[in-house]
Amino acid sequence: MKKRPSLKELAASLEVSPTLVSIVLNGKAKEYRISEEMTKKVIAAAKEMNYSPNVAARNLRSGKSNLIGVIVTDISNPFYSTISRIIEDRANEFNYNVLFSSSDEDLDSTKNLVEVLLNKGVDGLILVPCDGSEGLVKNLHEDDVPLVLLDRYFPDLAVSYSCLNNFKSTQLITQHLLEQGYQKISIVAYVTEMTHINDRIAGYENSMIEAGLKDEISIERIDIANAKTEMHGALKNLIKKGKTEAIIFTTNMLTVSGIYYLNANNIRIPDDIAVVGFNRNDVFNLYYSPISYIKQPLELLANEAVNMLIDQIQNDENKRKMTLNSEPELVIQKSSLRMI
Amino acid sequence: MKKRPSLKELAASLEVSPTLVSIVLNGKAKEYRISEEMTKKVIAAAKEMNYSPNVAARNLRSGKSNLIGVIVTDISNPFYSTISRIIEDRANEFNYNVLFSSSDEDLDSTKNLVEVLLNKGVDGLILVPCDGSEGLVKNLHEDDVPLVLLDRYFPDLAVSYSCLNNFKSTQLITQHLLEQGYQKISIVAYVTEMTHINDRIAGYENSMIEAGLKDEISIERIDIANAKTEMHGALKNLIKKGKTEAIIFTTNMLTVSGIYYLNANNIRIPDDIAVVGFNRNDVFNLYYSPISYIKQPLELLANEAVNMLIDQIQNDENKRKMTLNSEPELVIQKSSLRMI
C-alpha cells in the first residue's frame, strides 16, 4: 500500500514546523493568529500532496477514535439492517464511523462484543440489549461508557434509550381489531423478561380488559431458540381451541414465521384468522392478503440514538438520562379487515 | 470512561520492564526464552488487571489496523445485509473488524467512501463496484491497496474477485422456462456497463439462440435512478405487445419491484406470465405463487472474499489475481411452472 505523506513531511516541504501545519489543518489558524497567506499556503500544499492525518496517531494522542460501536441482534434482519443504514449515515454526518456487530440475542456474545468494541477504542456504544443483559448495561453505565439503548430499555436504569412506545402499539392494534368486531384476540410473543415485549403484551391486555374481554386474553410465548417448532405448537394450540379470530404477532420475525405456518396449513387471512404484525416488510405488502402492521419511525429512532450518543461523548458531564418513546403508527391492510 | 491500565502500569505493578510484558503478551515468550514462571506471572497479572492493549498505539506502531473496509451498494438491502453479516463473522475469526459503508451505486460516493476508509487506516477493502468505477479500482490496485471485488468484477483488471457465474445463472433460468414450454421469454435488467448484469443478459441470449428463438429475444433496460417509473413503462410495454409469456428479473430489487407492479395490475403468476427472479427473499416464498429464483452461495461468496483479502494483506508479495465464479442454483417454485 502506498505510504501517505506525514505531517512532518508536509511541514518539511513547506519549510515550516509541524506545529504550524497541525494548527492550520485543525482550523485553529485564527485562534493562533497565523497569517492568512501562510494559512492558504499550508492548506494548498496539504491538498496538493493529498495529505490526510494518520488516524491511529491522532487517536493515540487525543484519546478519541471517532468510532462508535453498534450491537444489534442480527444485522441481516431487515429491521436492523434498515436501522443500521440510518445510523451509519447519521454518524458520518458527525464525522464518526461505525463498527457493527450482531449478538444473536445471546448474553455471552453481547459481553464479548462489548469487550471487543471497547478494546478497539470506540468512543461510545449503541446497544440493542438482550435478555439478561441488565447487569452488563448497568456496569457499562457505572463505568461512564457513553451508551444508548436502542429498541429496548431497562426501566430501572438511568441509561438513555431510543425506543418505541410499545404499550401504545398493541393498544392501537387491539382497539382496531375490536372495532372490526373481533373479540377472540390472541397475541404471540417471545419468552423474555425484556420490557419491549412485555409492554406490548401489557398494551394488549389493557385494551382487552377495558373492552370487558378479560376472559378472552390469550397469550402464547415462544422460545426464540426454537422459534420454528414452537410457532407450530403455539398456532396449532390457538387454532385447535377454536379460540382465536385474530392474532397479534409482536415482532417482525414472529410475523413472518407465523405467516409461513398459516400459509402451509391453508389458513386464510383474514377469512379464517385476522393477523397484525410488526415492522414494515415487503412480505407484508406483497402477500395475497396484505398484512396490517405497526410502523416504527425508524429514521427518528436511529437518528435520535446517534444524537444522544454523540451528545454524551462530546459533553461528558452530561450523564442525564435521555429517553425517546416514539409514536407507533398502525398501517391497516386487508389482513385485519373484517370481510362483510 | 474508565481508563484502562497501560502496559507500563502493568509492568510497573510486576516490577519488570514493559518490553518483557509486551513480549509475553504477544506470545513470543518461547522465542525470547522467557522463563515459564515469569510468563505465567505476566499473563495472570494481565488478566487480573483486565489489561488489553491500546489499539491506537498498536496500530500506530505496527502500521496495521486489523480493520477492513467493506463498501456495498446498500446495507439495508437484504442481499447485502446477509452478505455483510457473513463477512463480519468471518473477519472476526481472523481477528479483524469491519467498517461497512453504502455507496448507493454512486461513483462519487464510492470514491469518497474509499478515501474515508483508507484514511481510517483500513488494511484492505472489499468492494461492490458501481458503474463507472473501473478507473478507481484500477488506481487502487496500482497503489497496491489490498482489494477484493464482490458480486461484480472487471474482466480487464487483474483484481481478485468473488462473484457468481452470472452467465450460467440465466442459462439455467432460460432453459428451465423453455422446458416448461415458454418461448416468448423477456428479461428485465438495469442500464449498466457492469459485467454481472450483462453476463446475465448474455446467458439468456445464448440459451434463446441455441433454442432457435433469436427473434423472441426481448430485453428491457431500466435506469436504477428511476427504477419504479421505468419498471412500469417496461412491463406495460412487454405486456401490451402480448409479447411475453415469461419474465426474468435480473436482480432481487428488480424482482420485488416487478412483483409489486404485476400485483397492482392483477396480472396472475404464472397463469398470465411466469416469473423468475434473483436471490432468496421471504417475499418470494410467501407470495401466493411462490417465485422461482437463482440462489447464490452467499456463505461461499462472502467467506472467499474475506479469505482472499486477508491473504493479500498478510502476504503482500501475493498480488496474483484470485477469482471465484461460483455456481448458481435454480430454486424452482410455482411461479415458473406451466399449469397444465
Added chain:
DNA sequence: CTGAAAGCGCTTACAG
C-alpha cells in the same frame, strides 16, 4: 533471559 531507548505520527502546552 531481561531492560533501556528509539520511534510510529500526531497535538498541545510552553516559550519567545
Added chain:
DNA sequence: CTGAAAGCGCTTACAG
C-alpha cells in the same frame, strides 16, 4: 505569529 519539545501507549531492534 511561529517553533522546539514532550508525550499518547505500544513494539522492536539493540545491548548485555
